[in-house]
Amino acid sequence: RVQLVESGGGSVQSGGSLRLSCVVTSEDDFNNYCLAWFRQLPGMRREGIAAADFDGRTTYEDSVKGRFTISRDKSKKTLYLQMDRLKPEDTAIYYCAADDPGGLGYTTPPLAEYHYRDWGQGTQVTVAS
Numbered sequence: 562r563v564q565l566v567e568s569g570g571g572s573v574q575s576g577g578s579l580r581l582s583c584v585v586t587s588e589d590d591f592n593n594y595c596l597a598w599f600r601q602l603p604g605m606r607r608e609g610i611a612a613a614d615f616d617g618r619t620t621y622e623d624s625v626k627g628r629f630t631i632s633r634d635k636s637k638k639t640l641y642l643q644m645d646r647l648k649p650e651d652t653a654i655y656y657c658a659a660d661d662p663g664g665l666g667y668t669t670p671p672l673a674e675y676h677y678r679d680w681g682q683g684t685q686v687t688v689a690s
Contacts, residue, residue: 570684609672
């Protein structure tokens with residue numbers, strides 16, 4: 562199994578930036594995993610917003626395209642989410658997730674929650690208007 566620990570959340574003014582980090586600890590090769598960022602707004606289900614696989618392919622949810630950038634650093638076993646031009650509606654708890662390398666296949670990095678097996682504890686992002 563995989564352990565994921567997020568950091569980098571906080572409070573920021575509308576239009577500001579934050580960078581989230583997620584350190585991935587696993588016995589398996591870091592490149593074996595498709596990794597993703599999800600967020601959960603108050604009273605809502607978790608939604609996938611960005612995913613990246615070892616080949617460098619990425620997928621973004623429409624509301625964050627052009628503002629958020631997902632990246633991964635194998636040497637640091639870390640997943641990042643650079644969030645720019647933040648809006649109050651981005652306020653949520655942000656989670657990183659790792660899939661099961663032996664599980665469901667995909668053609669592009671998926672954003673569906675059921676595809677991911679292991680989850681971090683979440684980090685709060687608050688954007689003030």
